[in-house]
Amino acid sequence: MQRHLINSLFQSILVLIGVLVMVFFMVRATGDPAAVMLAREASPEQVAAFREQMGFNRPLYIQFLDFIRKALMGDFGNSLHYRLPALPLILERMPYTVYLALVALVMAVVIALPLGLVGGASPNTPIDWIARAVGLLGQTVPPFWLALLLIYALAVNLRLFPTSGSERWNSVILPAFVLSLGTMGRLVRLTRSSVLEIMGDDYIRTARSKGLMPRVIFFKHALRNAAIPLITVIAVQFGYMLGGTVIIESVFSWPGLGSLTAESIGRRDFPLVQGIALFTSVVVVLLTFASDVLYALVDPRVRYE
Amino acid sequence: MRPLQTFWRVASLITITAVVLAGCAPAATPTAEVVRETEIVTVRETQIVEQVVTATPEPFKPQGTLTIGLTTDIAAIEVPYAPERQATNASWTMFDSLVLQNPDGSLGPALADSWEISPDGKTITFKLHQGVKFHDGSDFTADDVVFSWEAYSQDTVTYAGNWTLASSVEKVDDYTVNVITDEPNAMLLPTMAWNWAIIPEDWGGKTQQEFAESPIGTGPFVFKEWIKGDRLVVTANPNYWRQGYPKVEQVVFRFMPEAATRVAAVQAGEIDIAPRLTSEDAKSLLGVSGVQIIRYPVDRSYYLAFNNLSTGKGTPIEDPKVRQALAYAIDIDGIIDAVFDGFATRSVGFVAPGNLGFDGAEPVPYDPERAKALLAEAGYPNGFEMNMACPDSGYPKINDVCQAISAQLNEVGVRGELELQEANAYWDREAKKELPPLFVDAWSVTIGEAWPRLSGALNEGETYANWYDAKLDEMINQIAVTVDEEERAALYGEIQVYMRENPPFVYLYYPEAFEAVTTRVQGYQPRAAENYFLWEVSVTD
Numbered sequence: 001m002q003r004h005l006i007n008s009l010f011q012s013i014l015v016l017i018g019v020l021v022m023v024f025f026m027v028r029a030t031g032d033p034a035a036v037m038l039a040r041e042a043s044p045e046q047v048a049a050f051r052e053q054m055g056f057n058r059p060l061y062i063q064f065l066d067f068i069r070k071a072l073m074g075d076f077g078n079s080l081h082y083r084l085p086a087l088p089l090i091l092e093r094m095p096y097t098v099y100l101a102l103v104a105l106v107m108a109v110v111i112a113l114p115l116g117l118v119g120g121a122s123p124n125t126p127i128d129w130i131a132r133a134v135g136l137l138g139q140t141v142p143p144f145w146l147a148l149l150l151i152y153a154l155a156v157n158l159r160l161f162p163t164s165g166s167e168r169w170n171s172v173i174l175p176a177f178v179l180s181l182g183t184m185g186r187l188v189r190l191t192r193s194s195v196l197e198i199m200g201d202d203y204i205r206t207a208r209s210k211g212l213m214p215r216v217i218f219f220k221h222a223l224r225n226a227a228i229p230l231i232t233v234i235a236v237q238f239g240y241m242l243g244g245t246v247i248i249e250s251v252f253s254w255p256g257l258g259s260l261t262a263e264s265i266g267r268r269d270f271p272l273v274q275g276i277a278l279f280t281s282v283v284v285v286l287l288t289f290a291s292d293v294l295y296a297l298v299d300p301r302v303r304y305e
Numbered sequence: 306m307r308p309l310q311t312f313w314r315v316a317s318l319i320t321i322t323a324v325v326l327a328g329c330a331p332a333a334t335p336t337a338e339v340v341r342e343t344e345i346v347t348v349r350e351t352q353i354v355e356q357v358v359t360a361t362p363e364p365f366k367p368q369g370t371l372t373i374g375l376t377t378d379i380a381a382i383e384v385p386y387a388p389e390r391q392a393t394n395a396s397w398t399m400f401d402s403l404v405l406q407n408p409d410g411s412l413g414p415a416l417a418d419s420w421e422i423s424p425d426g427k428t429i430t431f432k433l434h435q436g437v438k439f440h441d442g443s444d445f446t447a448d449d450v451v452f453s454w455e456a457y458s459q460d461t462v463t464y465a466g467n468w469t470l471a472s473s474v475e476k477v478d479d480y481t482v483n484v485i486t487d488e489p490n491a492m493l494l495p496t497m498a499w500n501w502a503i504i505p506e507d508w509g510g511k512t513q514q515e516f517a518e519s520p521i522g523t524g525p526f527v528f529k530e531w532i533k534g535d536r537l538v539v540t541a542n543p544n545y546w547r548q549g550y551p552k553v554e555q556v557v558f559r560f561m562p563e564a565a566t567r568v569a570a571v572q573a574g575e576i577d578i579a580p581r582l583t584s585e586d587a588k589s590l591l592g593v594s595g596v597q598i599i600r601y602p603v604d605r606s607y608y609l610a611f612n613n614l615s616t617g618k619g620t621p622i623e624d625p626k627v628r629q630a631l632a633y634a635i636d637i638d639g640i641i642d643a644v645f646d647g648f649a650t651r652s653v654g655f656v657a658p659g660n661l662g663f664d665g666a667e668p669v670p671y672d673p674e675r676a677k678a679l680l681a682e683a684g685y686p687n688g689f690e691m692n693m694a695c696p697d698s699g700y701p702k703i704n705d706v707c708q709a710i711s712a713q714l715n716e717v718g719v720r721g722e723l724e725l726q727e728a729n730a731y732w733d734r735e736a737k738k739e740l741p742p743l744f745v746d747a748w749s750v751t752i753g754e755a756w757p758r759l760s761g762a763l764n765e766g767e768t769y770a771n772w773y774d775a776k777l778d779e780m781i782n783q784i785a786v787t788v789d790e791e792e793r794a795a796l797y798g799e800i801q802v803y804m805r806e807n808p809p810f811v812y813l814y815y816p817e818a819f820e821a822v823t824t825r826v827q828g829y830q831p832r833a834a835e836n837y838f839l840w841e842v843s844v845t846d
Contacts, residue, residue, distance in 0.1 A: 081380050081388065082533075083463070093534055148565050156573045163570040165559055166535055253561040255535030263378055263534075263562065 008292040012285045019281040020071065023274050024064050054080075071278060077271030081264070086275035090257065094279075096166060097249070097256035101241035103172050104180035109234065112138075112184045116191025117226075121218065123196060131188050138185020147178045147251040164253035175252040179245060183237040190233055194226040228299045235291030239284035367541035367554040369844035371826065374561040374576040378534050383520055384502035385457040385464045390751070390835045391580070393499075395558045398539050398839050399440075400502035400522035403431055403450070404494055408832060410661030410753045411790060412494055416445065416503055416523065426489030426788040433480040437546040439505045440527045447476040452506040454484075456513075467500035489786040491793055495661075495752040499836070525551040525840035534560060545840070552828070552843035571596055571821045577844065578829065579821040584648045587819040595824050600817050602650040604657050604833035605749035606758065607700070608810035609635070609693075609710060612771040617742030621689050625807050629669075630679035632811045634717040635710055636671040641814055644705045648819070652812040654801055655748070655762070656755040659833045661790070662797025666805065668812070676717045688718020693743035699728030700747055701816065707745055714743075738771050745813075746770070751834040755797065756784055763809060772809040 051057040055066070070077065076086035112134070119131030154174065155163040161174050198204060199222060207217045242257070249258030257276060264272040379392045384400060387393040403417040417431040437445035454474035458465050470493050475483045486493060502522060509521040519528050523546065526539035537558040541551050559576060561567045567579040568586050572593055582590075587598045609631070611622040621627045641649045651668040658665075680688060693714070695707035704725060711723040724741060726734070734740050748758045762770035765778045780800045787793045804810075815833075822829055825844045831837040 083381070083386070089533070096535075148569075151566065151569045156569050159573060163573050163575055164561060164566045165575075251563045251566055253535075253559065253563070253566055255532060255560070259378075259560075259562060260534055 004296055005293065008289055012289050015285055016281060019278065020068060021064075023277040024067055025060075028060070028270075067274070071274075076275030076278065079264075079269055079272040079275075081267050081269045081272070086272045087279075089260070089272065090275055090279050093255060093257045093260050096254060097242055097245055097258060100172060100176055100179060100245060100249070100254060100256055101238060103176035104241055105183065105234070105238055107176055108180040108184040108187055108237070111180075112187035113191055113230075116188045117195055117223070119188070120192040120195025120226075121199060121222075128192070131192050135185045135189040135192065138181045138183075138188065140185075141181060143178050143181065144247050144251060146181070147174070147248060150174050150178065151251075164251075166253075166255055171252075171254075175245075175248050175254050178252075179241055179248050183234075183241065186233065186237065187230070190229060191226060194229055195222060198222045198225050228295065231294050231298060232291050235287045235294070239287045242283055243280045367551055369553050369825075369846055370555040370557060371553045371578070371839070371842060371844050372557045372559060372576045373578045374559050374567045374570055374580070376562060376564075376567070376581045378560045378562075379531075379537055379558065381463075381517065382528070382531060382537060383504075383517055384500060385462050385468065386517070388463065394836055395537055396520075397502065397524065398526040398556060399520055399524040399528055400504070401437075401524050402498050402501045402503065403433075404498045406495055406498040406753045408659060408830075410495075410659060410663070410794075412498060415498075420494075422788050426786065427486050429484045429493065429788075430477070431482050431484065433482065434546060435480055437523050438544050439509060439523050440521045440542060441505065441509050443505055443509065445503070445505075445523050446479045447482040448479075448506045449503055450474060450482045451476050453501065453503045456504065456508075457501075464500065467496050470496055489788050491785050491787050492752070492754070492756055493788070494790075495754045499752050526556055529555075536560065547840060551840040553839070556839055568821070571823060574823060577823045577826045580818070580831075580835070582819040582821060584646055584817075584819060587821065590821050596821050597824055598819060598821055599829075599831075600648065600819050601831060602658065602815040602833060603749070603818050603835065604659065604751075604753075605747050605816060606652045606655055606657055607706075607745070607747040607813040607815070608652070608655075608770075609813060610744050610746060610762075610770045610772060610810050612738065612740055612742045612744065614768060614771045614773055615738045616740065617771075620691065620742050621683065621685055622691070622742050624683045626679050626683040627685065628808045628811070630676040630683070630717070631714065631719065632669040632676075632808060633672045633679065634676035634719070635713050635811060635813075637668070637813055638671065640706055640709045644702050644709065645814075645816075648817045649814040650817060652814050654804060654812050655758050655810075656797050656801050657750075657815060657833065660750070660753060660755045660797070662755075662794035662801075664798050664801050666801060673713075673717050680718060685718070688720060690720050691743055692721040692724060692741035693745070694724040694726060694731065694740050695745050696728040696731040697725040699731060703745065706813070710745070735771065736769065738768075740771060744771075749834070751836070753832075753834070756781070759800070760785065770809065774807065774809060777803065777807070777809065 048057075055063060058066075067077075074087055076090075078084060079086050079089055082089055115127070115131040115134055119125075119128035122128060151163050151174065154160045162168050162171050165171055204217060204221060207221055245254070245256060245258030246262050247258075248254070249256045250262050253259070257280065261273070261276050263269075264276065373395075375391045375395070377389060377391055379387070379395050381387050381392060382396045382399070384393060384396045387396045401416045403415055404420070405413045405415040407413050414434070416434055416437060418434050420429050420431045422429050431450075433445070433447060433450070439445060439449075451474050454468055454471065456462075458468040458471075462468070470486065470490055471484045472487045473485045475485065477483055484493070484497075504516070505521050508516040511519075511521070518531065521528070525542050525545050525547065527542050529538040529540050531537045538555065540555045541553065545551060559570075561570065561576070561579075564582065564586055567576065568582070568590060570576045571579040572590070574595065582598075587600070590596050590598055611617055611628060613623055617623070637651055641647060641651065653666045653668050656663050680686065693707070693711055695703060698704060707723055707725070711721075714721075721741075721743070731740075735744070735746065748762055750756075750758045759781050761767050763772055763774070763777055764781050765773060777800070780796065780803065784793055784796045784800070787796055818831070818835060820831065825846060827843045827845065828841045829837065829839075830841075
């Protein structure tokens with residue numbers, strides 16, 4: 001088990017280093033920040049002064065080393081737009097995104113697991129058809145399009161939900177539902193296929209032949225084994241939700257990290273974009289690591305490897 | 306397995322029913338509502354803002370909530386830190402300036418009842434309005450004006466430049482204050498009107514950081530809450546010094562980056578004002594009950610420039626007749642119709658409608674024969690070769706505009722290539738005066754006066770438009786030091802005549818802004834720089 005954990009820790013660190021390098025250079029590859037951030041009537045002196053002040057005039061590798069040193073201490077620099085330290089700005093938005101992602105995850109799990117389980121346990125029944133349809137649609141319907149459709153149908157025409165924002169208690173439902181769909185689709189398919197596979201396994205046949213009640217077979221034997229890959233997928237999907245809310249948050253004017261990301265990229269707010277990218281990467285890496293640990297705890301085969 | 310199956314069957318049946326219901330439901334649009342005629346109201350810069358304070362206060366109670374959807378997140382709610390127009394508008398709900406600019410560009414009183422300009426033009430003495438209170442209950446006096454200037458003229462303030470126009474601000478007595486400049490500066494008063502938000506001495510007892518998060522002013526609305534990336538909420542100031550105002554109880558600014566969401570939200574009645582729509586968005590809202598579309602020309606003048614500083618030197622464009630000819634050669638109305646669906650206004654010059662001293666001139670008509678005649682008169686009966694440049698996608702639909710212009714110039718014999726260049730590189734070359742003899746650009750102003758545009762484009766030292774004309778330069782400098790408003794208006798009149806006879810540009814168009822406003826909103830009148838005052842606005846229910 002230790003080897004397993006050390007391995008995954010090592011991988012996590014590698015991923016983070018890769019992210020640092022990519023974030024730093026990719027943001028800079030998109031153009032000259034001074035040209036974008038200053039009014040275009042700015043004099044060459046003003047531009048030079050600005051570059052000097054922001055440190056953009058130093059060689060790239062020095063900027064990079066400086067960036068790493070500060071990032072390790074939690075200092076991502078000041079947002080150019082808000083003129084405030086990036087980290088507190090990110091932390092301020094984080095709860096909204098976590099809340100949205102949690103609600104979405106709950107929706108996905110609550111709808112996907114039963115569908116997948118029943119669909120997998122009794123293939124080619126109407127419920128299985130629904131499970132397969134949800135699995136397909138969830139992964140193929142474009143979220144942006146669906147979001148607008150739902151806003152017009154449920155918010156503008158029926159006035160069941162607010163179109164956008166975060167003020168009301170039910171504001172979260174539409175964005176969470178749209179966000180949950182991709183995960184829902186994936187979970188349904190995965191659950192269904194693992195149950196289907198497990199139900200055909202030898203140990204299930206053994207359990208049946210020794211006369212165990214179907215309920216016991218299903219819950220004690222099939223479900224436990226099916227749960228193992230689900231843990232990893234749910235953890236990864238949660239990470240994906242935290243980072244993948246950009247479009248959904250923008251469409252629903254949800255004040256989370258996603259809309260902050262979209263805005264900051266548009267404004268070339270370097271320090272903030274870097275901060276967000278790093279922050280979300282750390283979160284995703286941590287989640288993956290946590291799922292590895294959990295995996296080991298749930299599945300003895302990993303533990304005793 | 307039976308009980309389990311039954312359970313899931315029932316559960317999924319419920320799910321199916323719910324899905325089916327949800328799928329059917331949208332078709333049933335509410336029809337019980339009263340359908341009002343949708344109208345297009347064109348706001349022009351003609352109405353004078355009321356600033357008369359009635360002697361007998363009538364009892365009033367602010368009513369209702371006004372919600373405005375913003376396209377960009379408010380980054381700061383102190384005016385000197387607010388980075389763009391929408392944040393500035395939101396911030397101004399909480400503050401007042403000493404002077405107020407009227408829609409015709411003239412100035413009126415605000416926190417100052419009156420002001421006097423010294424004979425040398427370097428000192429303006431303001432008499433302050435008495436009995437004004439800040440939101441924390443403290444009195445507004447000269448000390449607050451002095452403090453505001455000291456606080457906001459610091460280097461660390463984003464827009465300190467608007468405050469450092471004055472070299473010092475001195476208290477004479479509690480209700481008299483002198484604002485002093487090193488040289489007479491005509492832009493001081495209009496700049497003050499749009500930038501000098503007065504704050505209480507010592508940040509009203511807060512730290513500077515606290516003040517930035519929950520500011521105090523004398524304005525019509527009091528800060529209530531600010532959730533970054535989501536909303537800013539302000540409530541009516543019960544002790545506002547403009548009696549009878551504000552008229553709404555609460556204003557909510559909501560950040561809604563996605564245009565489709567703003568359109569949906571205004572249809573659902575969740576927001577009352579949806580600014581910055583495209584003409585397509587606006588069209589999709591025509592016929593929606595309870596929503597009206599307003600459109601107004603924006604104070605941004607698009608122009609075809611001539612470069613007489615580098616590449617155009619010694620070429621035909623130095624002859625005023627040739628430049629006039631090019632103005633006749635371009636069918637701007639045709640371009641507005643074809644490219645903008647008619648949603649733009651012809652530009653008549655750098656002094657735009659609503660700017661101080663605008664003389665209401667007529668645009669140059671499209672007359673290609675006249676253009677050819679003028680070219681022949683100037684000695685170019687067969688035209689000439691000349692290239693033109695355009696900032697690739699640097700402005701909405703600018704590429705289409707440039708292609709049309711290029712084709713039309715070709716018809717009168719001005720042949721050349723159209724160079725489309727990446728916008729940032731283009732502006733860089735423009736600053737370095739490297740563009741070809743003909744090029745297209747645009748310039749906006751935000752203080753209701755044309756001087757910043759004239760100066761930036763044409764003044765020696767800046768000549769951003771790559772054009773230098775000594776006489777014009779002199780006239781612009783004269784305006785800059787003419788502090789008296791009427792004299793300055795007269796100078797603007799002269800410069801408009803001169804710029805028609807010796808055109809440094811072909812004037813193209815002012816774009817139009819579209820906003821959707823619910824019919825419950827009264828008195829909302831955005832100006833040409835997308836600025837507005839909310840104390841006059843009311844909502845009915």
